[in-house]
Amino acid sequence: MLNQKRTDQVFAALGDPTRRKLVEQLSHGPASVSALAAPLGLTLAAVVQHLQVLEHSGVVHTEKVGRVRTCRIEPTGLNVAAEWIAERRSLWECRLDRLSNLLAAEDQPTGRTTKNEEETT
């Protein structure tokens, strides 16, 4: 799974509250490094380090022109995280469906037999 590594990186990036604040700022539009640093009361160095993590994870994109680096959200960057969550949801929903089918079949044990399957409710 090449996608597994990306998921690791994205969730690790979003795991830090400061980095999420940076993403929140960027979701309102592009910004320079110092523009991102100001409202957080952080050093430029600190923001640069966070941006490296965010960019390497694919959540933001960065481009330097002249002496100012402009940062913006990478549209598809958050997809892997959203997909991971969606997959968890669909999996346990699918499981709940199988469970209720089992219970329904148990109420009407006509004809076909459901083999002995037990579930911890």
Place this chain on the structure above:
Amino acid sequence: MLNQKRTDQVFAALGDPTRRKLVEQLSHGPASVSALAAPLGLTLAAVVQHLQVLEHSGVVHTEKVGRVRTCRIEPTGLNVAAEWIAERRSLWECRLDRLSNLLAAEDQPTGRTTKNEEETT
């Protein structure tokens, strides 16, 4: 924001790859602590600690009966994370819409004037 704290907890919980593996296992159905520990090659103690984080964040629910603790996914637990991501997406999409409107209005500067708004593409 009471919701802000939960978001912090959930993303911090999901930030660790081992904890995500635990959630993946639980999305296939409930499991005991030792059943969770086995495939990961971890100590029971380690898993218990992870479970405390996951439960405190609201992602999983835990119940002890007899000497075995049964863990299951808390259906609504992942919502705050999914919502945070969805909000980021809708925000920069909204911004892109405003931007394209601006460009369209610039092509047809008829009638109503869009005040002087500049955007860094």
Place this chain on the structure above:
DNA sequence: TAAACGGTTAAGCGATCACTTGACAATTGG
């Protein structure tokens, strides 16, 4: 050209983290 601006890098520091070990319940089965 000199000074200010915006950013980058490296080193270091304190705090937190994930995990192990080991001692200790509490429950279950022979």
Place this chain on the structure above:
DNA sequence: CCAATTGTCAAGTGATCGCTTAACCGTTTA
């Protein structure tokens, strides 16, 4: 009752993390 199972708690360890400081570099402006 004894022993195995299942989990919990406390302490400690090594690694990583987030951040700062300080020196430095390329760009812009006066």
